[in-house]
Amino acid sequence: MDAAIELEGVERRYGERVALAGVSVSVPEGATLAVLGGNGAGKTTLLRVLAGLLRPHGGRAHVLGAALPDERWKLPARVGYVGHEPLLYRELSGRENLRYHGDLHGVQHGRIQEVLEELEIAGRADEPVRDLSKGLVQRLAIARAILHEPTLLLLDEPRANLDPAAAELVEPLIGRSSGRTRVLVSHDVSGALEESDVALGLKGGRPAPVDAELYR
Amino acid sequence: MYSKGLAPLAAATAVTITTAFTLVFFYAPNDADQGFIQKIFYVHVPMAIVALGGFVAGGVFAIKHLRSGDSSWDLRSYVAIHLSIILGVGVLATGAIWAKASWGHWWVWDEPVLVSFLVVFLLYCVYYPLRFSIEDPGRQARYSSVFAIAAGAFVPLNFVAVRMAESFTHPRVLSQTGGDLPGDMRLTFLVSLLGMVLLFVTLWKLELTAKHASMQLKKLRNRARVAA
Amino acid sequence: MIAAARTILRKDLLIEWRTKESVPAMVLFSITVYVLFHFGLDRDSLDGELASGVLWVTLLLAAVIGVSRLFAAEREQGGIDGLLLSPVDRTALFVAKAVALFLFLTAVELVAVPAFGLLLLGPGLGGAFPELLAVLALGNLGVAAVGALVSALAAETRAHELIVPILLLPLLVPVLIACAQATEPLFRQEAGPEDLGRWLGLLTLYDVVFVFLSVAVFDFLLED
Numbered sequence: 111m112d113a114a115i116e117l118e119g120v121e122r123r124y125g126e127r128v129a130l131a132g133v134s135v136s137v138p139e140g141a142t143l144a145v146l147g148g149n150g151a152g153k154t155t156l157l158r159v160l161a162g163l164l165r166p167h168g169g170r171a172h173v174l175g176a177a178l179p180d181e182r183w184k185l186p187a188r189v190g191y192v193g194h195e196p197l198l199y200r201e202l203s204g205r206e207n208l209r210y211h212g213d214l215h216g217v218q219h220g221r222i223q224e225v226l227e228e229l230e231i232a233g234r235a236d237e238p239v240r241d242l243s244k245g246l247v248q249r250l251a252i253a254r255a256i257l258h259e260p261t262l263l264l265l266d267e268p269r270a271n272l273d274p275a276a277a278e279l280v281e282p283l284i285g286r287s288s289g290r291t292r293v294l295v296s297h298d299v300s301g302a303l304e305e306s307d308v309a310l311g312l313k314g315g316r317p318a319p320v321d322a323e324l325y326r
Numbered sequence: 327m328y329s330k331g332l333a334p335l336a337a338a339t340a341v342t343i344t345t346a347f348t349l350v351f352f353y354a355p356n357d358a359d360q361g362f363i364q365k366i367f368y369v370h371v372p373m374a375i376v377a378l379g380g381f382v383a384g385g386v387f388a389i390k391h392l393r394s395g396d397s398s399w400d401l402r403s404y405v406a407i408h409l410s411i412i413l414g415v416g417v418l419a420t421g422a423i424w425a426k427a428s429w430g431h432w433w434v435w436d437e438p439v440l441v442s443f444l445v446v447f448l449l450y451c452v453y454y455p456l457r458f459s460i461e462d463p464g465r466q467a468r469y470s471s472v473f474a475i476a477a478g479a480f481v482p483l484n485f486v487a488v489r490m491a492e493s494f495t496h497p498r499v500l501s502q503t504g505g506d507l508p509g510d511m512r513l514t515f516l517v518s519l520l521g522m523v524l525l526f527v528t529l530w531k532l533e534l535t536a537k538h539a540s541m542q543l544k545k546l547r548n549r550a551r552v553a554a
Numbered sequence: 555m556i557a558a559a560r561t562i563l564r565k566d567l568l569i570e571w572r573t574k575e576s577v578p579a580m581v582l583f584s585i586t587v588y589v590l591f592h593f594g595l596d597r598d599s600l601d602g603e604l605a606s607g608v609l610w611v612t613l614l615l616a617a618v619i620g621v622s623r624l625f626a627a628e629r630e631q632g633g634i635d636g637l638l639l640s641p642v643d644r645t646a647l648f649v650a651k652a653v654a655l656f657l658f659l660t661a662v663e664l665v666a667v668p669a670f671g672l673l674l675l676g677p678g679l680g681g682a683f684p685e686l687l688a689v690l691a692l693g694n695l696g697v698a699a700v701g702a703l704v705s706a707l708a709a710e711t712r713a714h715e716l717i718v719p720i721l722l723l724p725l726l727v728p729v730l731i732a733c734a735q736a737t738e739p740l741f742r743q744e745a746g747p748e749d750l751g752r753w754l755g756l757l758t759l760y761d762v763v764f765v766f767l768s769v770a771v772f773d774f775l776l777e778d
Contacts, residue, residue: 126545163638187640199633201627254636488727
């Protein structure tokens with residue numbers, strides 16, 4: 111069975127500066143990859159490359175069978191991305207935001223109500239996003255990411271701002287039990303390692319062993 | 327890689343420009359109305375033609391850059407536009423001198439080429455702030471290329487529009503370029519034009535070589551620093 | 555692509571309707587500029603080329619405001635990423651933004667042009683009517699296409715509010731020339747000879763060149 115993610119010597123430059131170099135990892139379908147490292151180590155860059163947002167400058171990369179960078183266009187339909195920004199328009203309501211993203215993905219309208227209910231935000235879905243608390247906004251961001259039932263989840267601190275009850279709520283959707291292939295970036299090292307099958311440490315854009323040195 | 331043929335090119339430029347100067351001062355006739363100062367025409371018009379050509383070339387290089395993703399095309403585009411902007415200052419300055427000598431004012435709006443050149447110059451001046459306020463180098467190059475293409479397409483459109491707007495037709499020497507110039511003026515003009523073209527290409531190659539060298543140096547320094 | 559453009563357009567119109575940010579500001583600005591011209595030129599009424607010039611310069615300056623704000627929501631709220639993460643043709647974004655700008659300009663002109671007729675125009679708008687609409691339509695199209703491109707170009711720069719005016723206005727000089735020359739005879743006290751065809755022709759040429767060009771290069775602005 112082909113791996114969901116296959117990276118070999120992936121490189122990404124920012125002008126002369128190295129953002130990623132020599133990144134190699136293989137993630138089987140349904141498995142979770144934990145990406146760990148200090149600030150500026152390249153974790154977000156790697157996530158964005160996997161999402162198809164950034165093109166790799168070197169090396170070989172296959173994500174869900176699509177070769178990057180040439181077949182990047184195949185990725186958006188099958189990738190769900192929860193990043194630092196919720197990617198929601200503050201003046202629109204949760205429901206309107208989901209309808210917007212849903213229409214771009216060709217999602218049925220019934221699915222929107224379904225997701226709103228699964229995340230228990232249906233009651234406040236018609237208020238503008240700027241009136242919602244950070245926790246609700248995060249849930250909405252997760253809703254946006256899973257709306258189109260992606261095969262691969264790219265999660266950058268997905269449980270930020272979520273209280274324990276909310277964290278439990280989202281578990282079947284974006285957690286290990288969701289059965290989806292996941293790439294998880296988290297500062298909770300032990301927690302991340304616990305719920306992952308493969309771990310990749312990054313330091314200065316290059317692979318590094320996952321130990322105390324990683325965060326120096 | 328850019329300096330191929332630079333030496334013979336520079337030599338050809340020097341020869342042509344010297345010839346042009348000789349012709350301008352000793353061969354071309356003094357204009358009956360405007361006197362000696364009319365001879366600035368032999369600098370002003372070739373400069374304008376070459377500058378506009380440089381802007382359009384910048385656009386063409388930009389198209390190649392976007393299609394190939396090869397940043398050397400972006401460098402070619404940048405240098406072409408950069409030199410043309412400098413020439414542009416010269417065009418406006420010599421245009422002003424000529425206008426003052428011919429019509430008594432430092433600026434006239436009746437000359438559609440000069441006027442449309444002013445608009446083009448104002449547009450291209452934005453190239454620097456646009457380019458250098460984008461931090462990501464890849465994006466900087468791509469956005470600059472988009473600008474160069476849009477601005478390059480704009481140049482002829484703008485000229486047509488300004489020309490249509492000017493309802494006056496002055497008996498100006500500019501309109502006679504290539505057309506009704508008497509023999510001795512035409513020869514002088516063509517040699518001057520050739521000299522200007524060669525000068526531009528020589529300076530372009532020179533700057534490309536210099537920039538390329540300094541970029542290589544920077545790369546080597548970075549590599550040394552990383553290895554250390 | 556058209557369906558996606560429609561979705562994005564609907565979102566932009568909805569946001570503008572809720573926030574009422576761009577259009578009212580552009581209208582207010584236009585009327586303020588008319589007042590400035592009144593004092594600056596020390597005239598109660600204008601006709602012919604002066605009227606033509608004041609109207610189009612004012613509308614172009616107001617357009618600068620609209621162009622500055624066009625990608626604001628995207629820039630501030632990560633909207634471009636949201637679009638790049640969907641399986642949608644990127645040209646849809648350009649089409650949506652250009653159409654949005656066109657609609658905003660039309661909305662502004664619905665108020666600003668009659669206001670001009672009221673405040674400054676000597677001869678009155680009646681005689682100018684169907685021709686004025688043609689000029690406005692073609693002019694808006696050019697401004698919309700170039701404006702959307704410029705807005706995207708300036709969006710990533712540090713000083714985008716400064717870059718937009720100096721980048722947009724020279725590019726719109728041909729539009730200004732064509733519109734002003736076209737309406738000049740329409741604004742005269744006694745109807746003069748009109749030369750509308752050639753100016754509409756220039757506008758059409760400009761529109762065709764820049765619509766095609768913008769669509770062709772826009773993708774490269776979103777790429778990474």
